[in-house]
Amino acid sequence: MAASSRAYCISYADIKAAYEVVRPHVHMTPLMQCSSISKLTGKNIFLKTENLQRTGSFKIRGALNAVERLKEDHSNSNTSCVITHSSGNHGQALALAANLCGVDSYIVMPETAPLCKKEAVKGYGGNVVECLNSEKSREEVANQVMKDKGGVFIHASQNPRVIAGQGTIAIEILAANPDIDAIIAPVGGGGMISGIVLAAKSIKPSIKVYGAEPEEAKSCYTSKKLGKRTGNPQTPVTVADGVKVSIGENTWPIIRDLLDDVITVSEDEIKAATKLVYERAKLVIEPTSGVGIAAVMKKSFMDLHGNGEEVKNVAVVLCGGNCDLKNMLEWY
Amino acid sequence: MADRLLTCEEIDEGKRIVESSPDCLLTPLLKDVHLLGMQVGGASDGDGRKVHLKLENMQTTGSFKIRGVTSQMTHLNKQENNDKEKKRKVVTMSAGNYGKAFAFACRKHQLDGTVAMPTTAPESREKIIKEFGCNVVRVPSHDLLKKVEELQAEGSTFLHPFDDINIIAGYASVGMEMVAQLGRKPDVVVVCCGGGGFLAGVSAGLRRIGCTDTKIYGVEPETANSMQRSKQQNSACQMPKAHSFAAGLAPQFAGTICYNHVRAYVEDIVVVDEGQIASATRHLCERGLFVEPSGAAAFAAVMFDKVAHIGGDVVIIITGGNVSPSELAHVFEKASS
Numbered sequence: 001m002a003a004s005s006r007a008y009c010i011s012y013a014d015i016k017a018a019y020e021v022v023r024p025h026v027h028m029t030p031l032m033q034c035s036s037i038s039k040l041t042g043k044n045i046f047l048k049t050e051n052l053q054r055t056g057s058f059k060i061r062g063a064l065n066a067v068e069r070l071k072e073d074h075s076n077s078n079t080s081c082v083i084t085h086s087s088g089n090h091g092q093a094l095a096l097a098a099n100l101c102g103v104d105s106y107i108v109m110p111e112t113a114p115l116c117k118k119e120a121v122k123g124y125g126g127n128v129v130e131c132l133n134s135e136k137s138r139e140e141v142a143n144q145v146m147k148d149k150g151g152v153f154i155h156a157s158q159n160p161r162v163i164a165g166q167g168t169i170a171i172e173i174l175a176a177n178p179d180i181d182a183i184i185a186p187v188g189g190g191g192m193i194s195g196i197v198l199a200a201k202s203i204k205p206s207i208k209v210y211g212a213e214p215e216e217a218k219s220c221y222t223s224k225k226l227g228k229r230t231g232n233p234q235t236p237v238t239v240a241d242g243v244k245v246s247i248g249e250n251t252w253p254i255i256r257d258l259l260d261d262v263i264t265v266s267e268d269e270i271k272a273a274t275k276l277v278y279e280r281a282k283l284v285i286e287p288t289s290g291v292g293i294a295a296v297m298k299k300s301f302m303d304l305h306g307n308g309e310e311v312k313n314v315a316v317v318l319c320g321g322n323c324d325l326k327n328m329l330e331w332y
Numbered sequence: 333m334a335d336r337l338l339t340c341e342e343i344d345e346g347k348r349i350v351e352s353s354p355d356c357l358l359t360p361l362l363k364d365v366h367l368l369g370m371q372v373g374g375a376s377d378g379d380g381r382k383v384h385l386k387l388e389n390m391q392t393t394g395s396f397k398i399r400g401v402t403s404q405m406t407h408l409n410k411q412e413n414n415d416k417e418k419k420r421k422v423v424t425m426s427a428g429n430y431g432k433a434f435a436f437a438c439r440k441h442q443l444d445g446t447v448a449m450p451t452t453a454p455e456s457r458e459k460i461i462k463e464f465g466c467n468v469v470r471v472p473s474h475d476l477l478k479k480v481e482e483l484q485a486e487g488s489t490f491l492h493p494f495d496d497i498n499i500i501a502g503y504a505s506v507g508m509e510m511v512a513q514l515g516r517k518p519d520v521v522v523v524c525c526g527g528g529g530f531l532a533g534v535s536a537g538l539r540r541i542g543c544t545d546t547k548i549y550g551v552e553p554e555t556a557n558s559m560q561r562s563k564q565q566n567s568a569c570q571m572p573k574a575h576s577f578a579a580g581l582a583p584q585f586a587g588t589i590c591y592n593h594v595r596a597y598v599e600d601i602v603v604v605d606e607g608q609i610a611s612a613t614r615h616l617c618e619r620g621l622f623v624e625p626s627g628a629a630a631f632a633a634v635m636f637d638k639v640a641h642i643g644g645d646v647v648i649i650i651t652g653g654n655v656s657p658s659e660l661a662h663v664f665e666k667a668s669s
Contacts, residue, residue: 027367032360032390051620052362054369282389282622282653321620325661332657 095126157189167195346501403502503533607668
């Protein structure tokens with residue numbers, strides 16, 4: 001199916017425009033070859049090292065695109081302030097993006113979030129507002145902040161400007177190596193994968209794009225299988241803490257139509273892959289990034305193109321490196 | 333021998349050996365790390381410096397040593413093997429990254445290798461070396477050289493872990509590679525210094541490729557500053573009390589051939605303390621790179637403004653990443669900031 005943009009919340013033109021917006025502030029992270037992982041998979045594996053990105057994950061791209069366009073998008077609102085709820089990478093990214101654009105930010109985080117994450121948000125100039133450790137409390141507190149401060153809510157994965165920003169990853173991958181014939185990336189809310197697949201197939205229609213999910217949090221896999229957006233049945237328990245959320249209403253249509261397939265991996269596979277990247281590639285990644293590596297090492301991935309469609313050069317997005325080493329030691 | 337420096341031919345041969353070996357990788361040069369949010373010292377805007385990292389932690393066996401070992405063994409294999417029935421016997425002394433690279437290469441080059449290591453070395457080191465099929469013999473530190481001489485008498489060829497002209501020739505390739513990758517001559521290059529072999533090689537390589545104005549700095553732990561002392565005293569000196577948790581940077585003497593090159597090509601040797609090395613290690617980890625403390629010393633020197641006249645293009649070499657997450661967690665506790 002052609003990457004027609006009429007049905008979706010964004011178009012490839014939006015992603016190209018996002019690239020112009022984020023480029024001055026965001027480093028084009030290297031696409032590194034890893035010979036040990038390549039040997040294990042029988043393919044040429046390239047790592048898109050977003051773990052090295054400013055704020056430690058790719059999320060700065062989407063956050064910057066959203067904050068830079070605030071005045072344009074929300075001319076009737078108070079655009080001196082942005083709000084979100086996130087204990088993860090989006091919170092840090094939004095805090096920095098807001099700082100760079102001279103805008104205040106309020107990041108609602110569970111009181112149980114690790115101290116280093118709260119400190120990181122503050123370090124980037126954001127205000128931390130604590131809530132209880134539940135979806136309900138997150139939303140309630142975020143709504144309260146919006147009532148008190150005004151400002152614009154920036155969703156971590158469903159905001160169209162955010163999705164467009166994340167799509168710039170694909171522009172960079174193909175600029176660095178036009179011979180890449182497949183891209184694989186972890187999927188949570190789907191912001192990254194939908195931006196990537198829309199951009200990649202617009203640039204190179206023959207390219208394959210795959211999502212990777214934990215078996216414990218496979219809303220994307222299930223949705224593709226049923227042909228209907230389906231959320232995770234309960235809060236997932238997985239070491240890949242960045243992809244616990246389910247895909248959303250803006251990302252689902254793009255995923256439904258354009259994503260080639262989704263590969264699921266077990267907790268043990270995620271841990272083994274994360275360890276492999278530490279030991280062989282000497283890159284520090286959070287376990288969520290290990291999901292993509294685990295997926296390329298699965299037989300089911302290699303079987304996907306046993307039927308004559310030779311996929312030789314595979315780019316795996318290492319989405320982030322914000323991890324607590326101490327926590328990892330428990331299972332390392 | 334006293335003032336022996338690598339010749340151009342030897343440097344070019346070292347580069348050729350490394351480039352044609354499948355064991356030696358072209359490691360990435362991570363450019364403009366100041367744009368990635370890394371703390372690179374200087375004023376809050378970094379004084380306009382552009383900092384780049386040569387990532388030898390991503391080299392085969394996890395450190396730059398394989399380049400030197402490959403050069404050493406290539407030269408060795410050119411010599412006659414008197415006992416053609418059996419594999420040639422080689423011996424070295426190292427509990428660290430050299431030992432690991434040596435063991436890896438022995439298997440590759442079909443050599444019968446033995447590594448002598450101090451009784452104080454961790455079990456894990458012995459295990460790694462044995463897994464490559466190398467023999468390990470443990471003796472107290474002060475008996476290492478004696479054990480090596482014993483094995484030499486029995487027919488083993490001794491391969492010095494750093495004070496060897498062939499090793500240094502292999503390392504010169506890093507100096508030349510970084511210039512090609514950067515696309516221009518660096519203004520400053522900062523290198524971790526243990527025995528000084530790597531610093532010697534990198535600086536010789538830089539000069540060979542025409543970087544005559546590049547200022548080259550070596551970095552040592554303040555508790556193991558044998559090369560700094562050597563420079564002050566004008567001769568390679570011993571330091572029996574040298575110690576550091578960055579064990580790779582704390583041999584008990586500066587190499588003689590190494591010192592000759594440092595004297596000829598290196599601007600200065602600076603020192604960093606334990607807290608600074610630990611902070612740099614933690615910072616690099618937080619920014620996504622897996623680096624061992626010995627490998628982070630040069631970065632620490634820039635991060636904590638220990639090097640004078642830093643400006644323009646600054647290349648810092650990240651020399652190794654052989655450390656476990658649990659070892660790293662301990663190191664982070666020592667961080668000064």
